[in-house]
Amino acid sequence: MNDVMPFQSPENAGESARTANLQTLALRPLALAETGLSRHFLTELMIKHLYDAGLLSSKQLMQRLALAGPVLEELIEFLRKEVMIEVHGQGFDKRELSYGLTQRGRETAIDAYARSGYLGPAPVPIQRYREVVAAQTVHHANVTAASLNSLFADVVLRDSLKQQLGPAMNSGRAIFIYGPAGTGKTYITQKLTGLFADTCLIPYAISVNEQVISLFDPLLHQPVESAEQSPSLMLDQGHDPRFVHCRRPEVITGGELGMEMLEVHFNPVTKEYQAPLQLKANNGIFIIDDMGRQRATPMEIFNRWIVPMEEKQDYLTLGAGRHFQTPFDQILVFSSNINPLDLADEAFLRRIGYKIYFGFLEPDEYGRIWQQVCAEKGINFEPQLLEFVLTQLHAKHKVGLRPCHPRDLLGMAQDRVRYLGGDAAALNIESLTWAWDSYFVRLDAEVEMSSTTLNRRNDHV
Numbered sequence: 001m002n003d004v005m006p007f008q009s010p011e012n013a014g015e016s017a018r019t020a021n022l023q024t025l026a027l028r029p030l031a032l033a034e035t036g037l038s039r040h041f042l043t044e045l046m047i048k049h050l051y052d053a054g055l056l057s058s059k060q061l062m063q064r065l066a067l068a069g070p071v072l073e074e075l076i077e078f079l080r081k082e083v084m085i086e087v088h089g090q091g092f093d094k095r096e097l098s099y100g101l102t103q104r105g106r107e108t109a110i111d112a113y114a115r116s117g118y119l120g121p122a123p124v125p126i127q128r129y130r131e132v133v134a135a136q137t138v139h140h141a142n143v144t145a146a147s148l149n150s151l152f153a154d155v156v157l158r159d160s161l162k163q164q165l166g167p168a169m170n171s172g173r174a175i176f177i178y179g180p181a182g183t184g185k186t187y188i189t190q191k192l193t194g195l196f197a198d199t200c201l202i203p204y205a206i207s208v209n210e211q212v213i214s215l216f217d218p219l220l221h222q223p224v225e226s227a228e229q230s231p232s233l234m235l236d237q238g239h240d241p242r243f244v245h246c247r248r249p250e251v252i253t254g255g256e257l258g259m260e261m262l263e264v265h266f267n268p269v270t271k272e273y274q275a276p277l278q279l280k281a282n283n284g285i286f287i288i289d290d291m292g293r294q295r296a297t298p299m300e301i302f303n304r305w306i307v308p309m310e311e312k313q314d315y316l317t318l319g320a321g322r323h324f325q326t327p328f329d330q331i332l333v334f335s336s337n338i339n340p341l342d343l344a345d346e347a348f349l350r351r352i353g354y355k356i357y358f359g360f361l362e363p364d365e366y367g368r369i370w371q372q373v374c375a376e377k378g379i380n381f382e383p384q385l386l387e388f389v390l391t392q393l394h395a396k397h398k399v400g401l402r403p404c405h406p407r408d409l410l411g412m413a414q415d416r417v418r419y420l421g422g423d424a425a426a427l428n429i430e431s432l433t434w435a436w437d438s439y440f441v442r443l444d445a446e447v448e449m450s451s452t453t454l455n456r457r458n459d460h461v
Contacts, residue, residue, distance in 0.1 A: 051106060201243035
């Protein structure tokens with residue numbers, strides 16, 4: 001009799017390998033001691049869930065706490081001995097027992113809520129979090145010329161920039177992208193996360209001396225599994241479900257950035273701690289856009305990053321001045337249309353490995369973008385109109401060629417044609433000239449609205 005190996009499709013084989021890797025990275029704890037958390041902490045978290053829901057079955061408790069059955073059984077047995085929970089017969093699904101709080105349990109839950117308002121899956125101890133972040137570091141991802149060219153296959157980006165961006169992403173050092181407004185800095189930097197096809201594990205929360213800090217953010221983290229698949233993670237096999245299997249994070253902030261967003265935030269109403277942005281960006285990319293226009297000053301922000309950039313560690317503070325150390329494993333990207341020398345001193349700029357300048361386009365690059373936008377908007381491409389824009393508008397008015405101009409000018413010209421009832425696929429010199437005049441600030445208007453003129457004519461304000 002021949003031994004026949006079961007057939008696995010490439011997709012199933014890949015899924016099996018990925019599951020095995022996740023199990024190795026974060027093995028599911030099957031005993032209370034393996035969670036890294038005390039029995040006192042977990043029982044308080046469990047009774048808060050029961051206080052919140054009223055009655056919960058074992059399966060529901062496993063899902064809420066992200067703990068395996070054997071761990072849950074230990075907690076239930078202890079709480080029953082302490083007369084904090086009681087069995088309420090069959091649960092809502094009529095197939096298993098459900099549990100509720102006794103009067104003593106309710107009083108304990110109220111006391112627990114007074115100390116911490118966190119109500120979610122069991123957190124991951126900070127030391128275990130450090131180990132997982134190190135094992136899945138973003139700096140082990142290998143960016144090649146082939147992967148970069150593939151990512152930007154449909155983007156007009158000169159080779160000299162690609163040859164800088166690729167090595168910069170492999171370097172593990174911070175990147176400063178600068179140049180005039182409208183030269184594609186934000187668009188290109190936001191596409192860089194597409195270079196990472198792999199995934200990582202992100203905990204719902206971490207525990208620092210059993211103070212819980214919420215970390216998983218559905219606005220920033222994209223789970224690979226859907227919420228409907230989560231019950232399958234509650235089996236006594238697979239990776240530790242206190243972690244969410246996600247795409248590598250992409251955290252982007254701009255002018256709204258304040259120094260408080262880079263520190264652990266405590267909500268005195270809910271009594272919960274929330275992780276800062278850089279902690280949420282671990283194992284991914286953190287982009288600070290429009291550098292120099294934040295609520296915090298550039299030097300405040302830059303000084304905040306000196307130690308993390310050099311040591312690959314960050315130091316955060318909980319209440320009462322308690323400090324703790326976290327990994328700083330991310331690709332940090334600054335983007336600005338302000339001269340870097342006007343934002344930071346040489347000592348800081350030296351610590352940034354790559355300074356990449358995004359300048360104006362060459363006419364052929366501008367033309368390729370023009371043709372792409374025409375195809376996207378269903379506009380007939382006419383070389384003579386492109387030539388008119390380049391020579392009679394840009395060159396005549398001495399306006400540099402920026403990647404944003406084709407889309408903006410063609411879109412506005414098309415708006416006018418539609419308004420006049422014409423064919424939106426057919427533009428002409430008149431519509432493009434109108435778009436140009438509407439897009440750029442007129443010189444005479446700029447002079448008329450100068451501060452000197454306004455002071456003389458303030459009776460019209």
